[in-house]
Amino acid sequence: MQFTRAAVTILFSFIAMQAIVSCTAFKKPTRRQYTKVKKYPIDKPFVYYNEIKVVNDKLSKDEKTVLGDGLRTQLDDSLQTIVKESFVFFKKLESPAVYDTGYAVNSARNMEIYLKTEGYYNGKVNYELFPFDTVYKGNPEKEQIRVATKFIVNTGPVFRIDSIAIIPNDSGRNYLVPLQELSNKYLSQSLLKKGKPFSEQLVSGEMNRLVELFRNNGYYNFTRDAIYADVDTVFLALLDPLLALDPIRQFEVFQEAQERRKNPVINVYIRTKPKLNPAVFQQFTNNKIVVYPEFKGGDKTDSIPYVDSVRNNIIVRFQEGKFKPLFIRRNLKLRTDSLYSALKISQTAEELNKLNVWQVIRIQPKISTEDSAKIDYDVLLIPYKRYTFSTNLEGVFNQPLNQLTGAGNLVGLGVNFGLQDRNIAKQGIQMTNTLRTGIEFGLPPINAGLQATELTFSNSITWPRIPDKLFTRKSRRWLNRKTFLTSNISIIDRNINKNGSFALTTVSSTFGWQFQTPKNALWRVSPLNVEYVNLYDISNNFREQLNNNPFLRNSFNQGFVLGVVNAGYKQPFRIKKHDNHSAALRVNFEESGALFGRFKKSVTLFDEQLFEYVKADAEFRYAIANPARNRELVFRAAVGAGYLYDNDTSNMPFFKQFAGGGPNSMRAWPLRSLGPGASRNDPRTGRNQFFSRSGDMLLEGNIEYRYNIWSIWPNTLILRGALFTDIGNVWNFRNQSNIGNDTVVFQLKNLYRDLSVSVGTGFRLDFVGLFLIRVDVGYRLKNPAYPFVLTNDGWRIPKFSDAANLFSGSDAARSWRYDNINISLGIGLPFQF
Structure with missing residues (x-):
């Protein structure tokens, strides 16, 4: 993508600004924390800055940061500072309060209370002023008396959980026995573990888990108000009245008590409150389920004439008969005569929502009028319109490097038409038809007139079920x-x-087929995949390029794909020890010719044009979030390989190869412009020269640091930034077409030489909850393409003299930008799957 001189100038100015912010974001406070202070009290000390120092040698740097962020929320309201950021690096302190030591006293008290909730029962908080002078003398008429407060937080040892008792029946209440048995059955899922640091948040999470467990096992009336947590730090052995009569036992107890002072422990008991309504401990079963699939909103009334379809106490009530009863029942996770489960209600709502047939879904449970120990349900469904028509217009403008080596200005226009039917055969079967038409034409003086046309038709049919007999009973x-x-x-x-x-x-x-397992693993299995590619009407110019370029010729091998084993797998993971860490794995496998290739001798078409290959790729993503500071560090690794085993003279078919570059890969290179290996990166020499790079193998790694720049409209429109580095390349496997050309073939000894490295920064305009637009600017720090790889293995460390090329309009400067910098536009964050 090409930009004007002005655009490049602005972008690189922003890059410099972001670099300043990123380098100074974690420094200790200095006298000048802000670029400007507005509406401050004249001749009075005011709140300028607060620092919180956590003292605990046993805590890691990250743990201290997390604890410090929590402590900062306990600052007295009058000690809080209002800081507004604008234009990336300007920070403005606005309307600071007059300083009063009472604010610091209140803040220290609040922090000590907070420490107890985190298990630091012996924590102490003191405060003092910073050692540097707090008076800033500028204009005598506008003297600022800045006060910065430093809080020293000595946490002391954290209390760790010792004894745990969940729903103990120490009062002989028989109705607690079923709850005890249920909690013991799922004790392995408890958040409370012996030896784990105590915190009120941890106990609160365990109480929420228990309420969810009970409500999923029939206890319809059980709520959070029914239980409470009792914690105890008393060492009961010290209260033994017989301790004084046994000196040896007394010594042992005192020794243990001294050890407990160094490593304090706490006992946790989660109990039910006394004198609760007996209905809280009553188990309910499902009774009657009434579904209104054509609900029109408002209040449900029995005066409207309905036609009922009844089976197994599930009643489907129709007015117009738009849906088949079997289709409705098949997608209900609720079952009559089974225990009430809040989880089944949410699963039913989620399943109905994914059918994309109803726009509003409401499930209303209530105690049955027929039996007070059973639950009836009203399922109210407001359907979408059956048919949806859409159309949109697309436009693309491409400007070349220069008029001598480029293609002339190219303009592309496309029109898309879409028609969707949401409810074929009254069973929620959906069909989507899309027609895309497009043209590309050039503007004078080079290659004016129509250059290309496109016509694409797509059809997709989705049935909301799978053949269970082909899979497991589960x-x-x-x-x-x-x-x-x-x-x-x-x-x-x-x-x-x-x-x-x-x-x-x-x-x-x-x-x-596609399905999602209870552990949130999403599978996509295809027993039949057919693809056919036909290249024809080849111009003399392009045919000459094919003849002169073996790589290009072998990449454009024609034929068709016929596979019976194709599968995709995606799985998100929870990191139990780190709540703010997340991970996800994606794996794909496909083949062609494993079955049908055995018929080559009897089927001429298979013998001449069927590709026989295997291909697999995997991608792993790990993210570390810091919600308190709106920052995130993301790691990604991707690997893929494909092998054409029926032909040792060709690479994988070009439409099945891996490509590097673009907004979701190596961002310092345009899409399909990287590799393979250290192959020559010849510049474009004309409009009709085809240029596309791909390979049979891919290795790639990415690291991205994300942060907020400016909250333009809080919780609605936010400008975010990113710093990133991308490492990787694509290669071919060795075959006869690559013999003697080690620059494009993967060899372990050449891995360092062939790897490309880029660094860059990005800007993301986030319309919160809707979509995100991003612009990434990448610099090729290591370029393995010839001739760059001949010098220092392709490392291209920027020089100060290169700055002139950023803004110059000369052909040499534009060529330098073309060889070193790429600007890519994307929708959504990269590496999301």
């Missing part, structure tokens, strides 16, 4: 169960008036 418990059939045909002509490159026809169809 498949009925899976969520988001779908059977899909997608088809696509695309015709692209890039040889208009015999003055371009080629024409390409692509036909594909995929059939398979």
